[in-house]
Amino acid sequence: MSAAEGPLVVGVDSSTQSTKALVVDASTGRVVASGQAPHTVSSGAGRESDPRQWWDALCEALRQCGDAAHEAAAVSVGGQQHGLVTLDDRGEPVRPALLWNDVRSAPQARRLTEELGGAKFWAERTGSVPAASFTVTKWAWLAEHEPEAVRATKAVRLPHDYLTERLTGQGTTDRGDASGTGWWASGTEGYDEEILAHVGLDPALLPRVVRPGEVAGTVRDSHDLPFSKGTLVAPGTGDNAAAALGLGVRPGVPVMSLGTSGTVYAVSQRRPADPSGTVAGFADARGDWLPLACTLNCTLAVDRVATLLGLDREAVEPGTAVTLLPFLDGERTPNLPNASGLLHGLRHDTTAGQLLQAAYDGAVHSLLGALDLVLDEDADPSAPLLLIGGGARGTAWQQTVRRLSGRPVQVPEAKELVALGAAAQAAGVLTGEDPAAVARRWNTAAGPVLDAVERDEETLARIAGVLSDAAPLLERPTDTH
Numbered sequence: 001m002s003a004a005e006g007p008l009v010v011g012v013d014s015s016t017q018s019t020k021a022l023v024v025d026a027s028t029g030r031v032v033a034s035g036q037a038p039h040t041v042s043s044g045a046g047r048e049s050d051p052r053q054w055w056d057a058l059c060e061a062l063r064q065c066g067d068a069a070h071e072a073a074a075v076s077v078g079g080q081q082h083g084l085v086t087l088d089d090r091g092e093p094v095r096p097a098l099l100w101n102d103v104r105s106a107p108q109a110r111r112l113t114e115e116l117g118g119a120k121f122w123a124e125r126t127g128s129v130p131a132a133s134f135t136v137t138k139w140a141w142l143a144e145h146e147p148e149a150v151r152a153t154k155a156v157r158l159p160h161d162y163l164t165e166r167l168t169g170q171g172t173t174d175r176g177d178a179s180g181t182g183w184w185a186s187g188t189e190g191y192d193e194e195i196l197a198h199v200g201l202d203p204a205l206l207p208r209v210v211r212p213g214e215v216a217g218t219v220r221d222s223h224d225l226p227f228s229k230g231t232l233v234a235p236g237t238g239d240n241a242a243a244a245l246g247l248g249v250r251p252g253v254p255v256m257s258l259g260t261s262g263t264v265y266a267v268s269q270r271r272p273a274d275p276s277g278t279v280a281g282f283a284d285a286r287g288d289w290l291p292l293a294c295t296l297n298c299t300l301a302v303d304r305v306a307t308l309l310g311l312d313r314e315a316v317e318p319g320t321a322v323t324l325l326p327f328l329d330g331e332r333t334p335n336l337p338n339a340s341g342l343l344h345g346l347r348h349d350t351t352a353g354q355l356l357q358a359a360y361d362g363a364v365h366s367l368l369g370a371l372d373l374v375l376d377e378d379a380d381p382s383a384p385l386l387l388i389g390g391g392a393r394g395t396a397w398q399q400t401v402r403r404l405s406g407r408p409v410q411v412p413e414a415k416e417l418v419a420l421g422a423a424a425q426a427a428g429v430l431t432g433e434d435p436a437a438v439a440r441r442w443n444t445a446a447g448p449v450l451d452a453v454e455r456d457e458e459t460l461a462r463i464a465g466v467l468s469d470a471a472p473l474l475e476r477p478t479d480t481h
């Protein structure tokens with residue numbers, strides 16, 4: 001491998017299923033080394049992970065990168081959004097982190113919305129109506145179910161804050177990830193003392209919000225760290241905001257990410273405030289906004305259906321009249337936290353491949369229903385939809401999105417856009433450049449464009465009809481939730 005042209009930077013993606021690290025040449029965007037290590041998530045009623053696993057996975061991913069990681073001049077961490085990390089007076093986790101896809105706090109989400117002025121108040125104040133994913137609802141759940149854990153908590157962090165703090169020794173976060181907590185006011189860009197007081201959370205337990213482009217700290221002096229002492233640490237951000245940086249998207253360009261979560265989003269210059277709660281009004285990591293809708297059931301749910309059917313994930317067959325709502329984990333978009341999977345229209349001649357196609361259709365329908373809502377009036381309706389995340393590598397995913405969206409679909413060749421976005425942010429703190437401009441210089445969004453095909457309105461209408469007719473069933477809790 002030829003020598004790097006510029007300084008090396010490291011971008012980290014600590015997402016739900018694994019941590020990935022890339023060592024990138026800041027001049028060219030060439031990936032010099034990469035590593036990946038998995039995490040586990042609890043099953044059953046909740047979704048929890050021990051934050052120490054994320055740190056171990058980060059160290060393992062960097063070990064796989066070899067010496068290049070130690071040569072890096074700057075590093076940045078992107079992480080799964082919303083997770084509630086509670087630390088004690090020694091900086092150790094009080095309990096496992098409550099993750100974004102843990103729906104146990106749905107009653108607290110409903111209650112908080114009602115207690116503090118309703119959906120319109122929350123949308124205007126924080127940009128979002130809190131769903132069970134939001135950190136504020138998890139804190140309220142913890143206060144109700146484990147008050148001793150709340151009493152032992154001396155610091156509250158998000159996943160990317162936790163990892164950044166282990167590198168720098170300082171508690172910091174950024175506006176992108178802070179905007180997914182439910183206690184960050186999007187109008188004033190600061191912590192919302194009224195909301196914090198309402199849920200009994202002392203603002204002194206929260207990290208400092210580092211500005212875009214500001215250095216969060218430097219790697220501290222410790223023998224067991226995977227970087228050299230003094231390496232610059234960028235603010236980091238949530239994984240969706242990091243991917244938006246990694247693609248270098250301009251306002252109005254639609255992105256769909258297919259991973260553990262499914263997301264649709266676009267950068268916007270207008271501060272979002274959707275009182276219906278479908279669109280979360282996140283901040284991006286630069287100074288703009290990132291209206292976004294998120295589903296809880298995406299690649300894992302469809303893979304689970306494939307496994308149940310004994311099929312490879314690509315073994316789909318067309319011509320299905322079956323509707324499968326793959327809400328195996330409850331759902332956030334549409335807001336049905338108690339839902340479970342639902343199958344309708346099964347016949348003697350339905351094939352296993354058609355059932356699998358129905359699972360893809362159900363998962364993509366939820367995301368496309370929100371796509372127009374995240375795009376503001378300036379968005380170009382004919383712009384290709386950028387398809388990213390692990391699922392974007394799959395032909396069945398690509399073809400389902402193409403058929404149900406009726407849009408051209410562009411699949412970037414770069415695989416790890418969250419880690420690349422973090423790397424671009426790290427490069428930005430070194431050179432003073434805008435990270436999105438760095439990513440555009442690196443040409444990270446380049447990839448084949450699949451032409452638009454006629455939108456399959458019949459399938460979309462059939463799924464919408466089943467969703468509406470089955471509403472009472474989908475709102476009813478099942479035994480395991």
Ligand SMILES: Nc1ncnc2c1ncn2[C@@H]1O[C@H](COP(=O)(O)OP(=O)(O)O)[C@@H](O)[C@H]1O
Pocket residue numbers: 015016017018258259260261299300303313389390391392393394395397
């Ligand atoms: N070639 C592929 N085709 C379809 N799906 C894939 C492929 N490779 C990986 N995946 C899916 O991608 C998912 C992981 O995506 P990723 O974006 O890394 O997730 P996360 O960031 O949520 O941890 C896995 O659940 C897997 O089902």
Ligand SMILES: O=C(CO)[C@@H](O)[C@H](O)COP(=O)(O)O
Pocket residue numbers: 015016017079080081082100133180238239240259260261262263280294
């Ligand atoms: O909750 C959201 C967005 O609001 C999720 O998108 C999480 O940020 C998890 O991301 P992945 O692990 O699926 O990438």
